[in-house]
Amino acid sequence: MKASPDSAGLLGRLARGHSNELGLLLAIVAVAGLTTILSDAYREKPLQNAEEILRQTSLLGVFALGAAIVIISGGIDLSAGSVIAFSGSVCASIILALAPVDESGNAITSDLGVGVFAIAIAATLVVGFLIGTLHAWLITVVGLPPFVATLASLVGLRSLARVYVQEVTAALTTTGKTTQIYVNDEAFSRLGTEWWIPLCIFLALSLAAWLLMSRTVVGRHLYAMGGNEAAARLSGIRTDHLKWLAYCISAMSASVAGILYTAEVGTANPQVQGRGYELNAIAAAVVGGCSLQGGVGLISGTMLGVLFLRVVIDAVAKSVKVGADDYEGIIVGLLVVLAVAFNELRQARRGSRKQFFPGALGLVAIGILSLGAGMLATIMAGRGAGSAVLAGTLVLLGAIALVERRRAGDRDAGARLS
Amino acid sequence: MRGNVSSATTAWLLIAATSAALVTGCSRSPGAGEDPEGASRGTKRIILLTNGADPFWDAMRAGMQDAERDFDLASAKLRTVMDVNDGTPKGQVDRLRQYANQSDIAAVAVSVTDAKNVAIAKAMDECQRSGIKVIAVDSDVDRKTSRRSRFAYLGTDNVVGGEELGKAAAGIRPQGGKYATFVGLKGAANAIERIEGFATGAGNKFSQVENLGDDMDLSTAMKNVKDALDRHPDIDVLVGIWAYNAHAIAEVVKQRGIRDRVTVVVFDAAPKAIGHMADGNIDAMIVQNPYDMGYRGTRLMKALVENDHDTIHEMFPAYDPASHSFSEPGGDTLVTGLRVVHPDSGSPLKADMFAPSTEFLSLADFKKWLASHNLSGS
Numbered sequence: 199m200k201a202s203p204d205s206a207g208l209l210g211r212l213a214r215g216h217s218n219e220l221g222l223l224l225a226i227v228a229v230a231g232l233t234t235i236l237s238d239a240y241r242e243k244p245l246q247n248a249e250e251i252l253r254q255t256s257l258l259g260v261f262a263l264g265a266a267i268v269i270i271s272g273g274i275d276l277s278a279g280s281v282i283a284f285s286g287s288v289c290a291s292i293i294l295a296l297a298p299v300d301e302s303g304n305a306i307t308s309d310l311g312v313g314v315f316a317i318a319i320a321a322t323l324v325v326g327f328l329i330g331t332l333h334a335w336l337i338t339v340v341g342l343p344p345f346v347a348t349l350a351s352l353v354g355l356r357s358l359a360r361v362y363v364q365e366v367t368a369a370l371t372t373t374g375k376t377t378q379i380y381v382n383d384e385a386f387s388r389l390g391t392e393w394w395i396p397l398c399i400f401l402a403l404s405l406a407a408w409l410l411m412s413r414t415v416v417g418r419h420l421y422a423m424g425g426n427e428a429a430a431r432l433s434g435i436r437t438d439h440l441k442w443l444a445y446c447i448s449a450m451s452a453s454v455a456g457i458l459y460t461a462e463v464g465t466a467n468p469q470v471q472g473r474g475y476e477l478n479a480i481a482a483a484v485v486g487g488c489s490l491q492g493g494v495g496l497i498s499g500t501m502l503g504v505l506f507l508r509v510v511i512d513a514v515a516k517s518v519k520v521g522a523d524d525y526e527g528i529i530v531g532l533l534v535v536l537a538v539a540f541n542e543l544r545q546a547r548r549g550s551r552k553q554f555f556p557g558a559l560g561l562v563a564i565g566i567l568s569l570g571a572g573m574l575a576t577i578m579a580g581r582g583a584g585s586a587v588l589a590g591t592l593v594l595l596g597a598i599a600l601v602e603r604r605r606a607g608d609r610d611a612g613a614r615l616s
Numbered sequence: 617m618r619g620n621v622s623s624a625t626t627a628w629l630l631i632a633a634t635s636a637a638l639v640t641g642c643s644r645s646p647g648a649g650e651d652p653e654g655a656s657r658g659t660k661r662i663i664l665l666t667n668g669a670d671p672f673w674d675a676m677r678a679g680m681q682d683a684e685r686d687f688d689l690a691s692a693k694l695r696t697v698m699d700v701n702d703g704t705p706k707g708q709v710d711r712l713r714q715y716a717n718q719s720d721i722a723a724v725a726v727s728v729t730d731a732k733n734v735a736i737a738k739a740m741d742e743c744q745r746s747g748i749k750v751i752a753v754d755s756d757v758d759r760k761t762s763r764r765s766r767f768a769y770l771g772t773d774n775v776v777g778g779e780e781l782g783k784a785a786a787g788i789r790p791q792g793g794k795y796a797t798f799v800g801l802k803g804a805a806n807a808i809e810r811i812e813g814f815a816t817g818a819g820n821k822f823s824q825v826e827n828l829g830d831d832m833d834l835s836t837a838m839k840n841v842k843d844a845l846d847r848h849p850d851i852d853v854l855v856g857i858w859a860y861n862a863h864a865i866a867e868v869v870k871q872r873g874i875r876d877r878v879t880v881v882v883f884d885a886a887p888k889a890i891g892h893m894a895d896g897n898i899d900a901m902i903v904q905n906p907y908d909m910g911y912r913g914t915r916l917m918k919a920l921v922e923n924d925h926d927t928i929h930e931m932f933p934a935y936d937p938a939s940h941s942f943s944e945p946g947g948d949t950l951v952t953g954l955r956v957v958h959p960d961s962g963s964p965l966k967a968d969m970f971a972p973s974t975e976f977l978s979l980a981d982f983k984k985w986l987a988s989h990n991l992s993g994s
Contacts, residue, residue: 225632242719250717254710377803377829382734391738463706463735467803469831470704510635515714529635536631 264451272492282472285456290466326453330446359468390462425493679910731805778813792821793852856882
């Protein structure tokens with residue numbers, strides 16, 4: 199018996215339209231639920247833990263949104279971590295320059311007015327805009343691939359920020375060159391430490407990004423450019439302007455994150471600030487459903503992707519207790535691979551059957567995957583379980599490879615006959 | 617952008633199940649958080665939070681483990697664990713906030729990454745508000761602004777340590793010379809204090825030409841030594857401020873064959889540094905006692921958890937149990953000892969060149985002490 203379109207109802211239509219997001223939401227609930235069972239912390243301090251997860255999600259989410267928009271438009275931005283460090287340095291240096299000085303000539307950054315912060319934040323956003331513009335110029339006019347243009351910023355901006363901070367501190371303090379700038383103002387600190395402030399900023403930016411991508415012509419053009427840039431250009435879309443917009447959004451969102459991270463730790467320290475964060479943002483966007491080939495992805499998916507990553511990372515921290523970051527990389531890496539493989543599988547279902555283990559490359563891949571699974575199982579449950587998982591994975595993947603090869607053989611035979 | 621509902625949901629549930637399996641598996645893995653298999657339910661943790669990864673912390677962990685046995689932490693339902701920070705203030709803030717949100721942590725000893733960083737002090741305050749006892753070891757908070765963020769500090773007086781290192785350089789090279797200092801993070805409080813102390817101890821016949829930070833990357837540390845020698849071929853003294861800098865300096869000196877014209881003095885005795893001194897590539901090591909920091913730190917944390925005022929008063933005579941405060945300004949600091957270690961033969965250094973409280977040891981005697989505690993470095 200077939201259900202009529204009406205009987206499916208609004209919820210059914212919503213679920214069909216956002217199947218990926220619904221799945222992510224269920225996954226978040228499942229992992230959080232398991233952590234509640236495994237760890238006392240969620241049961242004894244539920245509010246504090248929820249607030250901390252939302253705060254961490256928001257800090258990462260702010261610049262993951264920018265990364266997602268660039269990815270959807272068919273590009274990649276590797277510079278976010280360095281833009282965070284540079285923006286934080288710019289923001290702190292302006293605060294230092296505008297702060298009153300004590301008798302010895304050193305800035306007092308502990309009790310500043312709103313005006314100082316407004317100027318520092320506005321100037322930092324302008325810097326973000328300029329960095330995005332530089333990326334767009336390098337990509338559209340000079341002709342550098344986005345990977346190269348933003349890689350240059352990844353390396354160069356952090357170095358520039360380190361020199362900049364030393365020069366600024368030499369000029370504005372009596373202590374001479376130092377490698378970091380401290381901002382001790384309580385109100386500024388709250389921007390990064392009060393859980394609801396980063397959350398409100400994240401939600402506001404998400405709403406703006408959603409409106410742009412889902413409710414405007416510009417958003418549709420960004421999807422079109424990401425899907426097929428040449429076709430978009432031939433159909434009259436000004437792709438250079440769209441790239442300018444995408445890279446500016448990405449750099450400015452990283453600048454916002456730079457301000458929030460500086461506020462959170464009360465220090466602009468470009469040596470270590472934001473190191474490696476660009477990969478977290480890309481991972482969140484990919485887990486949220488963005489395809490690195492462009493043209494695919496949703497803002498709501500990215501938001502949930504960030505939340506899912508933070509929930510899993512927090513679950514590891516609560517369960518492992520100490521040294522959780524040793525495991526964090528394994529889990530985030532695995533989730534990214536699973537999410538991308540899942541997207542590939544979905545696309546393969548629509549077209550011809552995809553062969554995952556073709557030829558000699560496929561055989562070596564089976565060996566690598568089996569060894570990886572065996573190692574992971576050994577770490578978790580000991581040598582016996584590791585050997586069993588290794589053998590099991592080898593047999594399972596070997597069987598899949600055999601079936602794939604038989605089907606490929608049948609297809610070739612069919613093609614020859616026809 | 618759109619997909620089949622059941623396939624997408626099933627796939628994500630599979631990913632969730634994988635995550636759940638990983639989380640569960642990680643929590644039960646033999647090495648996870650040094651959680652001994654027999655750790656009974658209700659046992660609370662005493663954590664040492666380092667500033668970064670370094671063999672230096674192995675000695676402190678050994679001290680903690682010995683204290684755990686000697687003071688019978690198991691019967692008090694306590695156990696010790698070490699958590700290695702990534703070298704960044706944010707890493708330390710995140711970990712401290714994570715502790716505050718856990719329910720099985722009794723006490724934390726923090727080696728503060730950046731003394732002036734208010735966020736770290738605030739995160740320590742947050743832990744205290746959650747009922748966790750907090751002390752500082754090895755590297756303290758800014759005592760002017762954040763003294764109350766920890767109960768007390770146990771560790772080296774880094775200014776004095778720097779001075780002793782400077783005296784060692786002056787003892788080996790009385791004619792003075794140019795020196796370069798090498799460190800992980802130039803902004804770290806212990807780095808600043810040691811470098812200042814070195815200048816004082818070495819005296820005005822010495823002048824600094826470089827101070828290079830390597831972000832705790834050994835490869836960069838070696839490159840820094842090479843760059844400094846290239847820029848200033850007339851450098852006379854190479855000074856290692858953090859433990860691993862000793863290896864970077866000695867290795868470059870060996871590679872370039874310049875041992876006969878440069879003096880090498882370093883902080884700490886990392887296993888590789890001990891080997892380099894035995895090979896004649898290091899002239900003096902100022903060695904802290906992380907083992908003692910770990911041992912006494914664990915004893916103090918247990919006493920704090922159990923409100924054992926007698927033990928606290930024994931360790932800190934200025935502590936007043938009635939008011940829970942210290943009667944003297946420096947009464948909340950317990951300075952652990954320093955040692956000067958010199959090569960077994962041919963060193964011009966003499967014990968009377970250093971402060972009376974500093975132990976003066978040959979490399980052979982120092983190795984015997986290490987062996988007695990089953991340590992490879994300190």
